[in-house]
Amino acid sequence: MGSMTAPNSDAVQRCIIDALKNAGISAMDIDAINGHLTATAKDALEIENWTKALERNGKNFPYINSLKGLIGHCLSAAGSIECVATVLQLYEGFLFGNSNCNDLHPDIAALIDPLKVPLRTTYLRPNIVAKASFGFGDVNACLIFKNLITKSMNREELIDALRPIIAPYTTNDDAFGNxxxxxxxxxxxxxxxxNLVDIVLDIEEKFDIIIDNFDMERMLNVKAAIDIIASKLQMK
Structure with a gap:
């Protein structure tokens, strides 16, 4: 049960789930989240609600950031301003870093990989970003923004785009880090x-391409994956 200031977790989770349904996408399609996150004791609860609504945690959780650490809380204007910031991230192909998060709350670190809370601007070219505002009195909103503008990607950007796809399936953290x-x-x-087949399917969904059996059989390393993705994107 929520109150004027305390969030109702069931309502927050239902808001996120309904937004996904309305957008016709799955939780795995979310590349990043621009959260409500106000640097209060309830931030860990918001992260927990995201993990439950998306059924994603640890390394499998999307990247997440909050504009409030950079510009403050704009109260009734916060949602609108943060939507603009979300669109700019999609258009320019980056995720801005979270300010003052060097000592991440231990309850958040227990739920998601701390690397999913970027501390500096990262050029990952997100395709779909969820933007949420969870306000006073359980006035909740979650919008799904998708990048419909195709831009050419260099090889480093393609590697960055592959990271969140590969992360759930690898068991070698050192190799993944390098x-x-x-x-x-x-x-x-x-x-x-x-799981390699799962990665191929996720790549098809992420880049909106079709990978035939011949390409699937030779996609055994990152270089081959990048070559195949680049060639498919050029044909679009």
């Missing part, structure tokens, strides 16, 4: 063949 074109999915990242 991800490069030379990284082999099976030998370096220790990804099994079944």
């Amino acid at each position: 991800l490069s074109e030379n990284t082999d999915f099976i030998h370096d990242l220790q990804i099994n063949s079944a």
Whole structure:
């Protein structure tokens, strides 16, 4: 049960889930979240609500940031201003860093990988970003923004775009941390063949491309994946 100032977790989660349904997307389609996050004791609860609504946690959680750490809380104007910031991130292909989050709350770190809370601007070219405002008196809103403008991506940007796709399937954190074109999915990242198929499917969904059996069989390392993605994007 919520109050004038305390959030109602059930209502917050339902708001997020309904936004996904209305947009016709799955939770795995979310690349990043621009949260309500006000630097209060309730931030950890907001993160928990996101993990439950999306059924994603740890390394599998989307990147998340909050504009309030940069410009403050604009109260009734906060949602509108932060929507503009979300659109700018999609258009320019970056995620701004979170200010004053060097000592991440331990309750948040227990729910999601701390790397999902970027501390500096990161050029990841998100495709879909969820923007939420959870206000006083359980006035909740969640909008889904999608980038409909296709821009050419260089190889480093493609590697950055592959990171959140690969993260849930690798068991070798060191190899993942040093991800490069030379990284082999099976030998370096220790990804099994079944999960390699999952990665191919996720790549198809992320980049809106179709990967045939021939390309699937040769997509055994990051370089091959980048070559295939780049060639498919050029044909669009």
